[in-house]
Amino acid sequence: MLTERQGGRLPPWRDAVRQDDLPSLHTLAAGIDRDRDAVIAGLTLPWNSGVVEGHVNRIKMVKRQMVGRAGFALLRKRVLLAPCLGRAV
Numbered sequence: 001m002l003t004e005r006q007g008g009r010l011p012p013w014r015d016a017v018r019q020d021d022l023p024s025l026h027t028l029a030a031g032i033d034r035d036r037d038a039v040i041a042g043l044t045l046p047w048n049s050g051v052v053e054g055h056v057n058r059i060k061m062v063k064r065q066m067v068g069r070a071g072f073a074l075l076r077k078r079v080l081l082a083p084c085l086g087r088a089v
Contacts, residue, residue: 007043010036058082 001009010032017029032039059079066075 001043005044005046007040010040010043 001007001013014029014032017025062078062082063075066078
């Protein structure tokens, strides 16, 4: 399902999980049900948010490096002026 973009197989999988005696998978299935359309789209469509997640990860790294060293103004400059290749200013 994950590697071959077969989101249509999710409902039968979910039904099989509910019939099994595995409480942790029941919890997972219930969480998937809360946002079923988005999960199926994520398993089916070719788009992803990898680039955005990369930028978020870079910003969090810069923030961790600056803890206790400077105020928000310097952190803002460092995030906005840092090249997109992940190098710090």
